[in-house]
Amino acid sequence: MAKKKQKSSQNKDKNQELKEQPVVVEDEAAAAKQEKEDEEKEEEEERSFEDLGLDPRLIRALIKKNIDKPTPIQRVAIPLILEGKDVVARAKTGSGKTFAYLLPLLQKLFSDSPSKHNQAPTAFILAPTRELCQQVYAEVMSLIELCRVQLKVVQLTSSMSNSDLRTALAGPPDIIVSTPACVHTCLSDGVLQQKAVQDSLSIIVLDEADLLLSYGYEDDLKALTAHVPRRCQCLLMSATSSADVEKLKRLILHNPYILTLPEVGDLKDDIIPKNVQQFYISCSARDKLVHILALLKLELVQKKVLIFTNAIDTSYRLKLFFEQFGIKSAVLNAELPQNSRLHILEEFNAGLFDYLIATDDSQPQEKKKFDSGSNAVQKKARKHAKQKLDAEFGVVRGIDFKNVHTVLNFEMPQSAAGYVHRIGRTGRAYNTGASVSLVSPEENDMFEDIKSIIGESDNMDSNFIAPFPLLTKNAVEGLRYRAEDVARSVTKVAVRESRAQDLRNEILNSEKLKAHFQDNPRDLDLLKHDKLLSKKDPAPHLRDVPEYLLDPTTQEARKIVKLARAAMGNNNTARRKGFKGKFRKSRDPLKTFSAEASRRPSKGGIRRRGPGCDAGHKRKRKETVD
Numbered sequence: 046m047a048k049k050k051q052k053s054s055q056n057k058d059k060n061q062e063l064k065e066q067p068v069v070v071e072d073e074a075a076a077a078k079q080e081k082e083d084e085e086k087e088e089e090e091e092r093s094f095e096d097l098g099l100d101p102r103l104i105r106a107l108i109k110k111n112i113d114k115p116t117p118i119q120r121v122a123i124p125l126i127l128e129g130k131d132v133v134a135r136a137k138t139g140s141g142k143t144f145a146y147l148l149p150l151l152q153k154l155f156s157d158s159p160s161k162h163n164q165a166p167t168a169f170i171l172a173p174t175r176e177l178c179q180q181v182y183a184e185v186m187s188l189i190e191l192c193r194v195q196l197k198v199v200q201l202t203s204s205m206s207n208s209d210l211r212t213a214l215a216g217p218p219d220i221i222v223s224t225p226a227c228v229h230t231c232l233s234d235g236v237l238q239q240k241a242v243q244d245s246l247s248i249i250v251l252d253e254a255d256l257l258l259s260y261g262y263e264d265d266l267k268a269l270t271a272h273v274p275r276r277c278q279c280l281l282m283s284a285t286s287s288a289d290v291e292k293l294k295r296l297i298l299h300n301p302y303i304l305t306l307p308e309v310g311d312l313k314d315d316i317i318p319k320n321v322q323q324f325y326i327s328c329s330a331r332d333k334l335v336h337i338l339a340l341l342k343l344e345l346v347q348k349k350v351l352i353f354t355n356a357i358d359t360s361y362r363l364k365l366f367f368e369q370f371g372i373k374s375a376v377l378n379a380e381l382p383q384n385s386r387l388h389i390l391e392e393f394n395a396g397l398f399d400y401l402i403a404t405d406d407s408q409p410q411e412k413k414k415f416d417s418g419s420n421a422v423q424k425k426a427r428k429h430a431k432q433k434l435d436a437e438f439g440v441v442r443g444i445d446f447k448n449v450h451t452v453l454n455f456e457m458p459q460s461a462a463g464y465v466h467r468i469g470r471t472g473r474a475y476n477t478g479a480s481v482s483l484v485s486p487e488e489n490d491m492f493e494d495i496k497s498i499i500g501e502s503d504n505m506d507s508n509f510i511a512p513f514p515l516l517t518k519n520a521v522e523g524l525r526y527r528a529e530d531v532a533r534s535v536t537k538v539a540v541r542e543s544r545a546q547d548l549r550n551e552i553l554n555s556e557k558l559k560a561h562f563q564d565n566p567r568d569l570d571l572l573k574h575d576k577l578l579s580k581k582d583p584a585p586h587l588r589d590v591p592e593y594l595l596d597p598t599t600q601e602a603r604k605i606v607k608l609a610r611a612a613m614g615n616n617n618t619a620r621r622k623g624f625k626g627k628f629r630k631s632r633d634p635l636k637t638f639s640a641e642a643s644r645r646p647s648k649g650g651i652r653r654r655g656p657g658c659d660a661g662h663k664r665k666r667k668e669t670v671d
């Protein structure tokens with residue numbers, strides 16, 4: 046009996062083994078497949094700029110900029126662009142889209158040295174704002190200088206006179222960087238010869254394409270496409286995949302390759318980099334000053350800090366308030382002359398000051414433009430707005446503020462889109478970042494909207510907004526008396542006077558800057574933008590926070606922030622390279638592309654849709670006359 050039992054149990058075991066075997070085989074197959082995929086992915090990630098076929102001069106220039114490895118979008122876009130393909134690249138902000146088109150574009154110009162008979166530029170790079178154009182222009186110039194090649198690049202702006210434009214276009218230049226409106230004006234005024242453009246133009250880039258239509262450039266682009274020859278290579282770079290991008294694609298591209306970040310299509314995933322930690326502090330509107338003072342003065346947030354307000358007066362109020370505590374800051378807003386704004390951006394990016402207070406009122410303006418319906422109305426609205434605030438200025442979107450470690454929302458933006466665009470100014474390239482939003486009860490509804498739109502629950506990693514843990518009630522109360530005292534001294538009249546004085550200064554600066562930059566485009570030290578506005582010097586006792594005001598928790602929190610800063614090598618002169626290796630890959634926005642199901646998945650994981658390989662994307666032909 047016992048033997049029978051043993052046998053039956055042995056049989057059972059055997060059966061069990063047999064049953065389990067296929068599962069083991071399946072597991073092994075899956076593991077092998079996974080391993081192969083990982084290997085392929087790793088191989089793809091290892092691809093260097095050399096592997097992409099990039100010119101050694103460009104590679105050397107990149108090395109001088111501490112850039113040694115292509116980002117995922119660059120890995121896929123560069124070879125395609127070098128092959129002459131039309132490309133639509135959609136990847137989140139800070140993913141390196143600018144070099145993804147600039148490097149191959151320059152390489153093409155190096156090798157196919159433009160014909161001597163060209164009467165017009167070979168390449169147009171169009172971006173929605175002057176600041177963005179300036180940013181691209183600076184990148185092209187620096188690459189060209191580092192490569193030591195002879196290429197002429199000009200930036201055209203709508204504030205240039207016809208004779209300035211003609212002078213700039215004499216030659217002609219190889220590359221024009223401008224807004225669509227400005228190029229359209231040049232074409233219709235005959236400053237740019239239409240026939241010459243049709244003969245010479247071989248590459249056109251629409252950068253920040255998702256913004257071009259919302260900035261009201263549809264008519265300009267339509268007019269422009271009429272002069273873009275059929276053989277011209279068209280590149281469209283965008284952070285989102287909106288209906289506007291689709292429209293542009295139809296308007297100007299022929300059979301493009303579509304390179305898409307898997308998550309693109311949803312605002313939250315497009316913009317908020319995964320390595321940005323988001324926090325909030327609930328407090329009354331009145332208490333915001335003492336809270337922001339505590340954050341900055343007690344060094345509970347990492348520098349550099351970009352502070353957002355919704356109104357220009359608020360930014361001056363903050364600046365005057367900070368001054369009394371020895372915190373130097375600069376303001377940036379659409380009221381300031383263009384040269385000053387560019388200079389402020391350059392100084393901030395160069396690390397000349399740590400706190401920049403930017404007024405971001407672009408959301409309501411943009412919305413107004415959308416709501417206004419017809420293009421004629423949009424254009425009129427744009428012209429009207431320009432009289433007071435510069436409509437081509439965008440504080441938030443697309444501007445590459447360098448090494449911003451903290452974004453502070455002193456006032457909540459007016460929309461969820463505004464929120465994600467503000468947050469997108471940190472965590473760029475290989476940096477990590479944090480944001481802290483001060484939320485008053487009146488802003489609570491907007492905050493709830495933002496939370497629901499960016500979806501706290503489904504993606505805890507990138508979209509969770511947590512209470513800010515490092516600021517204690519005691520720390521705030523310790524500073525309250527001083528803060529309220531100083532806040533009372535920053536009256537409406539003081540704010541108004543400072544704003545007017547700053548504007549006057551900056552207009553003067555702007556003239557000086559204009560003249561100076563013509564001769565010394567790289568000189569940053571001529572003027573300071575973080576100078577004191579207040580007539581009286583800050584009281585010495587407000588500059589330093591006495592130890593007795595700091596409770597043990599705050600002291601501990603300060604230490605943590607300092608340690609984190611030291612660990613990250615975060616100081617103004619910190620080179621990206623120094624701390625590059627310390628970040629986990631999964632938190633690196635430059636490496637967050639992952640595979641998406643497609644009919645022809647690329648090894649690198651970017652969805653790559655070639656002409657004719659996507660049924661949903663019928664071949665796109667340019668609908669306008671060549």
Ligand SMILES: Nc1ncnc2c1ncn2[C@@H]1O[C@H](COP(=O)(O)OP(=O)(O)OP(=O)(O)O)[C@@H](O)[C@H]1O
Pocket residue numbers: 111112113114115116119136137138139140141142143144283284442443444445447473474475
């Ligand atoms: N391969 C790279 N390695 C390291 N840093 C890079 C690389 N390519 C670009 N960068 C840097 O990353 C930053 C962001 O790049 P870029 O401005 O091109 O991003 P973007 O995708 O165009 O963002 P946005 O949509 O906001 O304009 C820049 O400071 C750039 O110098």
